[in-house]
Amino acid sequence: MKKFLALFFALTMTTALLGGCGSKSTEAPDSQAETTKTEETTKTAETTKQPAAEGDLAFYEGNTIIGQSSWIGFAPMYLAEQKGFFKNHGADVSIQLFESKTDSKSALMAKRIQGMSTTIDTHVLNKASGMDISVVLALDTSAGGDGLIAKSDLKDVKSLAGHTVALDTTGGASYFWFQYLLQKEGMTLDDVQAVNMSSGDAGAAFIAGEVDAAVTWEPWLSKAKETEGDSVMIDSSATPGIILDALAMDNDFIKSYPGTVRAIVSGWYDALDYIKSNPEDAYKIMAEYTGNDSGDSLKAAMESEIELYDEAKNLSYFETDIYTIADMASELWIDMGLINEVPDSKKMITGDYLERLK
Structure with a gap:
């Protein structure tokens, strides 16, 4: 009986040692599994919050x-x-x-x-x-979608000298394009009486007769063509690109x-x-x-x-x-x-x- 117990004890210890040196156990205590899961979830959440590395397709949730x-x-x-x-x-x-x-x-x-x-x-x-x-x-x-509309007696950009011209002087297409037109004629914004307003308001002000000319866009270009005494002096089709x-x-x-x-x-x-x-x-x-x-x-x-x-x-x-x-x-x-x-x-x-x- 003593020999049997000694042999059994030796086999048990050998098995335990082999198990510890072998591959990872397929089962873990509940507490260990929960700890591992929590750590993985935290890592995932942290990764999601971080800005994307170059090439990654992260999307803004808001x-x-x-x-x-x-x-x-x-x-x-x-x-x-x-x-x-x-x-x-x-x-x-x-x-x-x-x-x-x-x-x-x-x-x-x-x-x-x-x-x-x-x-x-x-x-x-x-x-x-x-x-x-x-x-x-x-x-x-x-x-052709942007244009300079003016009273019919104003025939070209040079004729605008001294006249009121409504445009958005804070920047954008109207301002850049009008500066380009003036520069081509050797003029500056100081040569006209610039009235600052949005492009839409500029068109409306011109149709209402409040200014002599306006740098604007549709639908005001079409409205100018339909109004007697008004015309489109030049539009962006003349300055492609x-x-x-x-x-x-x-x-x-x-x-x-x-x-x-x-x-x-x-x-x-x-x-x-x-x-x-x-x-x-x-x-x-x-x-x-x-x-x-x-x-x-x-x-x-x-x-x-x-x-x-x-x-x-x-x-x-x-x-x-x-x-x-x-x-x-x-x-x-x-x-x-x-x-x-x-x-x-x-x-x-x-x-x-x-x-x-x-």
């Missing part, structure tokens, strides 16, 4: 706000919000109306909004003023949530597809945003006065052209003394988010 005016070239953004195209790609996005470039700039600087749609020249000004932003998407170029609209976003947001940025870009592409496949519904929705009388009038304006940039055009445009326009704007602002240093267009423009999410 509401992303893009500020923009009622310009017809921005209308597809509103369409994408209304039709849920952003949400289809995992982003909750709202479009907020800002007719004043100063207001939208202030909101972006204060991080009340995360992105801003405006002209590339305005993005250059904002970047030069110290805003930490990057252009991530080209939206459209004006091909000068007025370019683009979306810029806060760099901290871009780095933390690249998935949301790509979702916004993808939603824009989806909106352009929807305009082609369901034009009646698309233009009806966008007309509500732009203030056009009807979807038909907006359709006519968008088809004849702007060129929208889809994925193929963006991928091509970001190879060289967008940098050329940004550099041209920088040179103009330097010549006018509005900025002291030219922003590096290669650093303020990125094509990393242009491919559509599947």
Whole structure:
């Protein structure tokens, strides 16, 4: 019996030792399992909270706000919000109306909004003023959608000398384009009586007879053509490629949530597809945003006065052209003394988010 007990004890110890030196046990005490699970959950939660590493597609769980005016070239953004195209790609996005470039700039600087749609020249000004932003998407170029409307006795830009001209002098397409027109004629803003107001208000003020001329956009260009004694002196079709609209976003947001940025870009592409496949519904929705009388009038304006940039055009445009326009704007602002240093267009423009999410 003693020999048997000794043998049994020896076998038991050997088995225990072999078990300790072998592979990991498939069972663990409940407390150990719970501890392991808690640690893993904590790590997962911490990873989720951290900004994404470059190349990761992290998405912002809150509401992303893009500020923009009622310009017809921005209308597809509103369409994408209304039709849920952003949400289809995992982003909750709202479009907020800002007719004043100063207001939208202030909101972006204060991080009340995360992105801003405006002209590339305005993005250059904002970047030069110290805003930490990057252009991530080209939206459209004006091909007749912006214009200088004037009384019929004013025949050309030089004839505006001494006359009242309403325009948004805080920046944006109207300001940049008008400065470009003046510079071509050897003039400056001091040669006219500039009246500062938003582009929409400028058009309305001109139609009401309160100013001699105005730099504005649709639907005010069409209204000027219909009003006796008024005319469109020149529109952006005479200056192709000068007025370019683009979306810029806060760099901290871009780095933390690249998935949301790509979702916004993808939603824009989806909106352009929807305009082609369901034009009646698309233009009806966008007309509500732009203030056009009807979807038909907006359709006519968008088809004849702007060129929208889809994925193929963006991928091509970001190879060289967008940098050329940004550099041209920088040179103009330097010549006018509005900025002291030219922003590096290669650093303020990125094509990393242009491919559509599947």
